[in-house]
Amino acid sequence: MTNPCRRHFQRVTAAVAAAAVAGPAMTMEGSTVYELHLAKLQQDYLRLKQVQSTEGKAELKKQLLPEYVPYVEGVLAEGKGAQDQVLTTLMVWRMDAGDFTGALDIAEYVIAHSLLMPDRFERTTGTIVAEEIAEVALKTQKAGGTFDLLLLQRTEEIAGSEDMPDQAKAKLHLALGKAYAEKVSDDDTSEIKTVALVMLEAARTHLARAIELHTNCGGKKDLERVERLLKKYAAPAAN
Structure with missing residues (x-):
């Protein structure tokens, strides 16, 4: 976990970036803080692909997720509904890791703003949230x-x-x-x-x-x- 000062900086940076992009017709692409987290997400996704055990994947996600908390907090606080592949993926990862409260915090924002899931997810957001938790x-x-x-x-x-x-x-x-x-x-x-x-x-x-x-x-x-x-x-x- 990053130190409190760095966490605060990351949260504020994410909030400012999210507030600057309005509406589901827009995307967070091009925002430096978003691109950095998207790149990290892709690296972590490759790490997860190397783990065959479902339990092992869930445990690794538990270890990885805290590093994204400042970004999530910033977007949820100030975001205006721009498409965000980082946020939607982290929603699913939180469910996989058993953090259902955290997943629902994201899901509330994602569904309210009709954000689209990344292409690799075949189900709609509402279906994923309802079915996975149920x-x-x-x-x-x-x-x-x-x-x-x-x-x-x-x-x-x-x-x-x-x-x-x-x-x-x-x-x-x-x-x-x-x-x-x-x-x-x-x-x-x-x-x-x-x-x-x-x-x-x-x-x-x-x-x-x-x-x-x-x-x-x-x-x-x-x-x-x-x-x-x-x-x-x-x-x-x-x-």
């Missing part, structure tokens, strides 16, 4: 772990309305449905009923939407459990 969440949930509900909610806020294949959107709704559902236990009704019902209703909405988008998404058993718990939690109130 797949990690679903993998974690399948293994018996939990995935941050707030991250999934923010993913939906940023990318949920973007055009993407139904199966990709179904993954995001399925992950959200599971995340809401796991907040309510099967055997204990000591939770605050209003909170439990809110969580279950949200879970039902997302799971039903996932199934509607992709019948074989794998959410039917989850939906059955949620329906059963909704009856369980609502029954005392009815009496």
Whole structure:
């Protein structure tokens, strides 16, 4: 990691360069600070190509990403939506490295300004953001772990309305449905009923939407459990 003075200089330089280029019809190409980071990105990309292991690539990206933080901060602070291959690539690298909060910080800017992904990425920005995060969440949930509900909610806020294949959107709704559902236990009704019902209703909405988008998404058993718990939690109130 660079020292604080150098970080500040890089951030300010990136901010000034980004502020000078307005609109998605323009590009950051020609800006010295952009060209320097693009050249570094290409060098780091060659390093990554030499690593065959997916885990190894992710670990290397974790080591490389801090060097780009000042540039990202500067562009996000003052950028006006110019095309930026460095920024869009770093968004994906942050997801690959497990930095979903950092990736979403970039994704919010990228989607708001309709920035294009580099040619080597075949999917649209919204599809990449929704699908990559949802797949990690679903993998974690399948293994018996939990995935941050707030991250999934923010993913939906940023990318949920973007055009993407139904199966990709179904993954995001399925992950959200599971995340809401796991907040309510099967055997204990000591939770605050209003909170439990809110969580279950949200879970039902997302799971039903996932199934509607992709019948074989794998959410039917989850939906059955949620329906059963909704009856369980609502029954005392009815009496």
